[in-house]
Amino acid sequence: MAGPAPIYSLATEDHAHAEATAWARFSSARDAAEFCASWLAILCAQIGRPNGALLLLGPERDGAFRAAATWPDATRSMQHLVPAAEKALNERRGVLLPREAGAAPAREPGALVGYPIEVSGVLRGAVALDLPGSEHALQQAMRLVYWASAWLVDQFRQQDLREREARLGRLAIAADLVATAMQERRFAPSVLAVANELAARMACDRVSIGFEAAGAIQVQAISHTASFDPKTNLVRLIGEAMNEVLDLDTAILHPGGEGAELAAIAHAELARELRDVAVCSVPLLQDGQAVGVLTLERSSGEPFDAQALELGKTVGMLLGPILALKRENERGEWQRVREALAGSATALFGPHHPGLKLLAALGVLVLVFCSFATGEYRVTAKTVIEGEVQRAMVAPFDGYIAETRARAGDNVTKGQLLARLEERDLRLERTRLESEREQLLGKHRQALAALERASMAQVAAQIAQTDAQLSLIDYRLSRASLVAPFDGVVVSGDLNQMLGTPVEQGKILFQIAPLSAYRVILEVDERDIAHVRVGQAGELALSGIPDQGLRFSVKQLTPVSTAQDGRNYFRVEAQLEDASARLRPGMEGFGKIATGERRLVWIWTHPLVDWLRLWLWRWLP
Numbered sequence: 001m002a003g004p005a006p007i008y009s010l011a012t013e014d015h016a017h018a019e020a021t022a023w024a025r026f027s028s029a030r031d032a033a034e035f036c037a038s039w040l041a042i043l044c045a046q047i048g049r050p051n052g053a054l055l056l057l058g059p060e061r062d063g064a065f066r067a068a069a070t071w072p073d074a075t076r077s078m079q080h081l082v083p084a085a086e087k088a089l090n091e092r093r094g095v096l097l098p099r100e101a102g103a104a105p106a107r108e109p110g111a112l113v114g115y116p117i118e119v120s121g122v123l124r125g126a127v128a129l130d131l132p133g134s135e136h137a138l139q140q141a142m143r144l145v146y147w148a149s150a151w152l153v154d155q156f157r158q159q160d161l162r163e164r165e166a167r168l169g170r171l172a173i174a175a176d177l178v179a180t181a182m183q184e185r186r187f188a189p190s191v192l193a194v195a196n197e198l199a200a201r202m203a204c205d206r207v208s209i210g211f212e213a214a215g216a217i218q219v220q221a222i223s224h225t226a227s228f229d230p231k232t233n234l235v236r237l238i239g240e241a242m243n244e245v246l247d248l249d250t251a252i253l254h255p256g257g258e259g260a261e262l263a264a265i266a267h268a269e270l271a272r273e274l275r276d277v278a279v280c281s282v283p284l285l286q287d288g289q290a291v292g293v294l295t296l297e298r299s300s301g302e303p304f305d306a307q308a309l310e311l312g313k314t315v316g317m318l319l320g321p322i323l324a325l326k327r328e329n330e331r332g333e334w335q336r337v338r339e340a341l342a343g344s345a346t347a348l349f350g351p352h353h354p355g356l357k358l359l360a361a362l363g364v365l366v367l368v369f370c371s372f373a374t375g376e377y378r379v380t381a382k383t384v385i386e387g388e389v390q391r392a393m394v395a396p397f398d399g400y401i402a403e404t405r406a407r408a409g410d411n412v413t414k415g416q417l418l419a420r421l422e423e424r425d426l427r428l429e430r431t432r433l434e435s436e437r438e439q440l441l442g443k444h445r446q447a448l449a450a451l452e453r454a455s456m457a458q459v460a461a462q463i464a465q466t467d468a469q470l471s472l473i474d475y476r477l478s479r480a481s482l483v484a485p486f487d488g489v490v491v492s493g494d495l496n497q498m499l500g501t502p503v504e505q506g507k508i509l510f511q512i513a514p515l516s517a518y519r520v521i522l523e524v525d526e527r528d529i530a531h532v533r534v535g536q537a538g539e540l541a542l543s544g545i546p547d548q549g550l551r552f553s554v555k556q557l558t559p560v561s562t563a564q565d566g567r568n569y570f571r572v573e574a575q576l577e578d579a580s581a582r583l584r585p586g587m588e589g590f591g592k593i594a595t596g597e598r599r600l601v602w603i604w605t606h607p608l609v610d611w612l613r614l615w616l617w618r619w620l621p
Contacts, residue, residue, distance in 0.1 A: 057125035081128035088114030242293035278303035282312035284320035387513025396479035404495035542589035
């Protein structure tokens with residue numbers, strides 16, 4: 001006998017109908033919210049209608065994940081599923097939590113299931129379900145969640161692909177605009193070409209470009225307009241809208257979009273007066289600062305969307321430096337100086353930059369102080385130490401170097417042997433002359449015995465000649481050894497590498513200077529020689545002994561200038577007051593001659609003032 005129809009058959013029909021409806025919505029979802037809601041409904045239908053389900057997606061700008069869909073009712077609170085979703089996000093794996101941990105009453109056996117949605121290593125969300133049933137049923141449900149998550153992963157990947165394609169498209173348009181800007185060499189044609197190209201690419205009725213000048217925007221170009229009057233109402237309205245972007249330092253969409261509330265004044269007036277459907281303004285950036293504004297207008301069609309705004313920002317970021325550089329290169333020198341002075345005056349007297357104002361005040365105080373305070377003016381000059389007396393040891397006759405016992409830098413005492421010339425030839429010559437003299441003496445005796453007066457006179461003359469030659473030989477032998485004439489230091493001369501080489505008579509072999517007497521030679525520039533007088537005191541520092549200052553007094557000024565290294569200088573001689581034992585001839589350094597008291601401002605500025613006077617004298621008629 002047939003019994004009544006089972007009650008579960010009606011529930012089964014409702015379940016099948018709900019799943020079919022969910023599949024229909026899923027296959028024709030119009031937006032992300034409908035896709036997520038239908039996906040969650042299908043998942044719950046396949047699992048077996050859990051007690052509740054929650055889908056979290058994100059992260060948002062603040063890093064949080066928001067509820068994208070709930071089941072079975074969008075208005076029903078699913079707060080008890082949040083711990084399972086948070087644990088799945090933190091551990092990046094599927095998790096099971098007992099119902100007690102989820103703060104929900106335990107009506108029947110089951111648990112809370114959480115599973116993360118991860119795309120290419122990036123967390124995009126999590127799904128949490130309140131599932132009844134045994135452990136085996138929970139495992140089956142976890143597998144279904146794993147397989148179902150592939151739909152979301154695919155959806156996210158398609159979304160990323162669309163966003164990537166949109167970015168590539170924006171970059172392609174921006175690259176074309178950059179190429180358009182680079183084709184023209186001058187600023188005005190470049191700006192107009194960019195405005196025309198952008199109007200064609202973004203289906204705009206008008207594109208305007210303006211640049212900042214003296215704190216306000218000046219409209220530089222309007223698409224499809226070769227010239228325009230800056231005083232017209234059109235240019236005024238566009239300029240006010242651009243100034244609004246400059247003041248707010250953000251991109252503006254009208255109507256709607258980010259910053260719409262702030263843009264309601266100038267952009268709303270622009271749209272109302274010109275009957276525009278949509279207006280979009282973005283700043284032109286250079287080094288992160290807004291230097292201009294790009295304004296796009298449509299009088300028909302669709303308003304600007306988020307992609308159009310992003311394209312505008314990209315164009316503004318890329319074109320800002322290029323157009324600003326072209327504009328900067330076309331400005332004259334006088335205009336640049338004027339703008340620099342205006343900017344400095346604004347920073348100095350405006351409401352901002354307190355640090356600059358403090359520095360300016362300190363500078364004024366320093367200038368006033370230097371205008372009245374005085375100090376010692378000292379003329380600086382390159383300095384060389386020379387010996388007061390410098391003796392040259394020269395070759396006394398043509399000969400060869402036989403021996404040397406000193407070289408440059410050695411300290412010598414009076415009478416010390418420095419070098420010796422070869423004496424062998426001289427001594428042989430002396431022996432020959434002595435033999436010849438003996439022969440002449442024999443002839444003289446023979447003539448005397450024979451009373452030949454003429455022969456006696458002739459031989460006597462030859463003997464006198466031989467004696468003179470012997471005297472010359474003896475003199476040369478006495479000078480063959482070069483000895484120090486006084487205690488001092490060898491300034492120059494090193495014959496160690498010249499032993500056995502010939503030397504000519506008069507060639508300088510050594511130069512010796514005393515250790516106790518020095519003079520200071522200062523090379524004073526011709527621009528400062530007028531301040532130097534005989535008797536003025538000074539101080540010098542040498543490279544060899546920089547830790548010790550040596551005082552001197554000016555003794556003589558040479559009236560003839562010398563040109564060297566592209567400058568003219570006068571030779572000034574000075575006498576050291578207290579010579580140091582560490583001094584050596586040839587040391588170099590810098591000396592400063594005290595010329596008297598002067599005002600500090602004159603000391604620091606007189607080289608520039610003198611140069612300006614000479615330059616004006618040269619060029620003035």
